[in-house]
Amino acid sequence: MSLQAAQNPPSPTGATASPTGTSSPAGASADSSKALYGGKSTRRITVHDIAAATERGEKWPMLTAYDAMTASVFDEAGIPVMLVGDSMGNCHLGYETTVPVTMDEIALLSAAVVRGTKRALVVADLPFGSYQEGPVQALRNATRLIKEAGVGAVKLEGGERSHEQIRLLVEAGIPVMGHIGLTPQSVNAMGYRVQGRGEEAAQQLLRDAKAVQDAGAFAVVLELVPAELADEVTRTLHIPTVGIGAGSGTDAQVLVYTDMVGLTGGKVPRFTKQYANLRQVLGDAAKEFADEVVGGTFPAPEHTFH
Structure with missing residues (x-):
């Protein structure tokens, strides 16, 4: 079975597809013991569990993490997916943007998060400059994160422009999460603004989403995208969408944890909700x-x- 097929298995319950691209079990409600958040399983979550959750129509949360202690707290709280994001540049390493973050920094902190967790699927960002040269460079650096840090998947930015990188990684057996819309590594070119406004921009974002899916990614992050467009992408794709500033219609939601717990100083993004004031x-x-x-x-x- 191909990785793409394994990530999107047929429903074992004879479910039929819903208008949102997920499935609803025929007859009975989904088994809550299998839920990504609140489920009873204590084994490490995999991309196959993510695909099964999408089949059930289950929404799930994702948080960033950059160290073993914080990751262990989130793991104990039941957070099923943790992202070792290059957002560490802004909120952990003192950089002004994500651009300066290096492979060495990502690898070091990813390994710490893996050591601090027992159940969560840990996804590590490929930082700026680690995959733009092409698929071979992407495979070399993604392989390093899988082997050295022990992560379960990697994330990289870009839709159509990253299609070949995603395809080669998936063919090599490395699960990939895509990232389109606002791509912070491109801040010098696009700035921090909502993406996909206007017919032409919306069609490009849809093409990017389909390119990520067609290349074999198991999920895609939609950042700073109009809610109506994010809803359309979610209905169109059969892989889950992860929203951040993309409305409530996506399959999952992610927040930078320092924003969520009130550690970030100064102005925070509009789409962030502060759940504590640490x-x-x-x-x-x-x-x-x-x-x-x-x-x-x-x-x-x-x-x-x-």
């Missing part, structure tokens, strides 16, 4: 520690050895 929590804890040191109350007797 920047304030950490700041308050640091100030309390410093005050106690200066005041001579830490360490107290219970923190002291004799």
Whole structure:
């Protein structure tokens, strides 16, 4: 069986396709024990599980992670897919954009996330300059992430322009997640703005989505895309779409975790929802520690050895 066929198996329940491109089980409801989020399985999630979730019409969450400790927290919370994104450049390594991120940095942090997880599918970004030369370069660097870091899949940006890279990786047995719409590695060319507005731009995004699917990718990220266009892409494709700033109609949603937990300083993207304010929590804890040191109350007797 080809990897593409394995990622998109026929429904074992005799399900029929829904208008959104997913399937609904015939007769009974889907087995919740198999759910990506909230399911009972403790084994490592694979792209085959992602395909099965799409068949069930199940939505699922994805978060970025860049270190073992944070990854372990998200793994324990049941997050089924973690992305070691080149967003580490902005929110972990202190770069202004994702462009400077290197293969060495991605490989190092990806290995840490893999070590910190037991169940999640870990997807690693191929950073800028690691696949643009062509399929052979892409295969060499993706292979490194699979062998050295132990990730279960890689992600790369671009639709039609990355078709051959995706195709060769999939043929070599490396699962690939695509990424179209706003592609941050191209910030110097496109800036940070909504992609796919207007008929011509919308048709190009649809062509990019189909190219990613036709090349064998198991999923595709849609970033900063009008919700109506993202809905159309989701209906058109049989692989799952992962939205970030693309409305609620995609099969999955991803957030940069530092945005989600309120660690990011300054202005955050409109599509981000802050579920905690860890920047304030950490700041308050640091100030309390410093005050106690200066005041001579830490360490107290219970923190002291004799």
